[in-house]
Each structure stands twice: as structure tokens, then as C-alpha cells.
Amino acid sequence: xxxxxxxxxxxxxxxxxxxxxxxxxxxxxxxxxxxxxxxxxxxxxxxxxxxxxxxxxxxxxxxxxxxxxxxxxxxxxxxxxxxxxxxxxxxxxxxxxxxxxxxxxxxxxxxxxxxxxxxxxxxxxxxxxxxxxxxxxxxxxxxxxxxxxxxxxxxxxxxxxxxxxxxxxxxxxxxxxxxxxxxxxxxxxxxxxxxxxxxxxxxxxxxxxxxxxxxxx
Numbered sequence: 487x488x489x490x491x492x493x494x495x496x497x498x499x500x501x502x503x504x505x506x507x508x509x510x511x512x513x514x515x516x517x518x519x520x521x522x523x524x525x526x527x528x529x530x531x532x533x534x535x536x537x538x539x540x541x542x543x544x545x546x547x548x549x550x551x552x553x554x555x556x557x558x559x560x561x562x563x564x565x566x567x568x569x570x571x572x573x574x575x576x577x578x579x580x581x582x583x584x585x586x587x588x589x590x591x592x593x594x595x596x597x598x599x600x601x602x603x604x605x606x607x608x609x610x611x612x613x614x615x616x617x618x619x620x621x622x623x624x625x626x627x628x629x630x631x632x633x634x635x636x637x638x639x640x641x642x643x644x645x646x647x648x649x650x651x652x653x654x655x656x657x658x659x660x661x662x663x664x665x666x667x668x669x670x671x672x673x674x675x676x677x678x679x680x681x682x683x684x685x686x687x688x689x690x691x692x693x694x695x696x697x698x699x700x701x702x703x
Contacts, residue, residue: 487554489547496535497543499550504529504610504622504650508687510554515687519549527611527686529620572607573688575654576695577645581665583633587647590630599694601625602666607652607690612682617656617674619684624650636662643668645692652692654684669695 488500501507511527514534518525521541526533536546579602584595591598607623614620624647632648637660640646644655646663653663656674673683684690693701 487551489550491543492533495538496533497546497550499532499534499554501530501532501554507532508608508610508622511687513553514550517553519546519553521546525686528613529611571689572691573684574691574693575645575669575671576701577667577669577692578695579645579667581645581667583646583664584666587628587630587664587666591627593627598628598666601628602647602652603692603694605652605692607692609684609686609688609690610651611686612684614653615656615659617682617684618653619673619682619686621652621654621684621690622650623690624652630664632662633664636660640665641668643670643673645669652690656682 490498490500492498499510501510507527507530511525511532514522514525514532519541521536522534523537524535526535534546534550579599584598587598588595593601602625605623605625607621609619610622612619628647629650630648639658640655640661642655642657644665645667646653646655646661646665648663654669654671654673655661671683674681695701
């Protein structure tokens with residue numbers, strides 16, 4: 487792990503891989519060090535923003551090292567919280583790239599759908615566009631590179647996969663991921679608080695829906 491200064495009010499924690507990001511982010515969320523005001527995870531880093539009036543970079547660096555090592559640290563342990571239920575996303579698996587994915591993976595479209603449904607999905611981080619969540623937990627057999635030619639327009643609600651992630655497009659935009667389905671769920675709405683439905687650390691469960699959007703048992 488490397489801890490780098492990022493301006494005068496943040497530290498950037500670099501780790502080896504996404505799994506370490508998720509583990510460290512979970513520990514920090516459960517027991518936020520004093521003075522920390524925001525945590526922003528990414529694929530290999532966590533930005534830790536702090537209030538200089540409440541803590542300093544040297545003290546925070548030591549606490550981060552303790553948390554990374556699994557130590558309780560010098561601050562009192564946080565009260566245990568019950569994890570919220572998984573966010574359920576109904577999906578109509580009718581994406582235009584299922585045929586291409588079948589050729590790339592050697593699986594049938596039905597197998598692709600079943601393996602996607604059975605993944606243990608969790609929001610790893612957000613980026614690319616407001617409300618766009620990078621959802622980890624994709625079955626290894628479904629991990630394929632992005633498309634060679636990105637689309638100029640992907641519709642809002644499109645469910646797509648690329649590399650080790652699933653994404654739900656919050657609004658129409660260009661995109662290079664493989665489209666496997668769509669949802670009617672609004673994942674980003676400025677009239678909500680918070681606007682983003684999918685936040686880092688949240689568990690996600692994809693369920694199959696019929697053409698009318700009703701969940702199939």
C-alpha cells in the first residue's frame with residue numbers, strides 16, 4: 487500500500503487490486519477515522535478527504551496504515567450496523583450484444599444470462615458519468631474487453647458488461663461496453679437525495695424481468 491498527498495486536504499491510498507480497495511473501503515466505512523469527511527474509491531485507489539481542523543496528514547496516514555493492517559486503531563470501534571438489503575435491479579435480458587458475447591465466451595446467450603444473474607454483485611466505485619456505478623462480482627467466464635468500436639449512443643437503463651464489471655447507464659451517452667439487457671429503474675435522478683441510487687459498497691442483485699418489466703420467478 488502507498489499513501490500519497492493529494493493537495494492539502496486529502497490523501498490518496500494506492501493498493502494492489504480491486505479486492506483490496508473493496509476490503510479497505512469497507513473497513514473505513516465501518517470505522518471512519520476522526521476528521522475524515524469523504525471517501526472516494528476507484529479501481530486501485532481510495533481518495534480520503536479530511537478536515538485539516540480536525541486531523542493532520544501524518545496522524546491520518548498512521549490511522550490508515552492501522553486500518554489497512556486490520557488493526558482497530560487508536561480510535562474507538564464503530565457500533566456494528568446491519569447491512570442494508572441488496573439493491574434489486576430487474577433486467578430484460580434482450581441486449582444486442584448477447585450474440586457477440588456468446589462467440590467471445592463460448593457460452594450460449596442463456597448461459598450468459600444465468601451466470602450474470604448468479605453473480606455476487608457489489609458497487610465497487612462510481613465514475614465515467616454521474617450515477618454510473620462500476621459493479622463488481624461478474625462471473626470470470628463473462629469478463630471480456632470493451633468493444634473495439636464504441637457506440638455513439640447507449641440508451642438510459644442499458645445493462646452492460648466489460649472487463650470485470652457490470653454497468654447500468656444512468657442516461658443516454660456514448661459507450662463501449664457490451665449490452666446484455668435493460669432496466670426501467672432510474673439509477674440517477676437529481677430530484678432525489680442522494681441522486682445516485684447505486685453507491686459504493688452497496689450490494690446489488692440482478693433479477694430477470696419479462697418484456698413488460700415484471701420480475702420472473
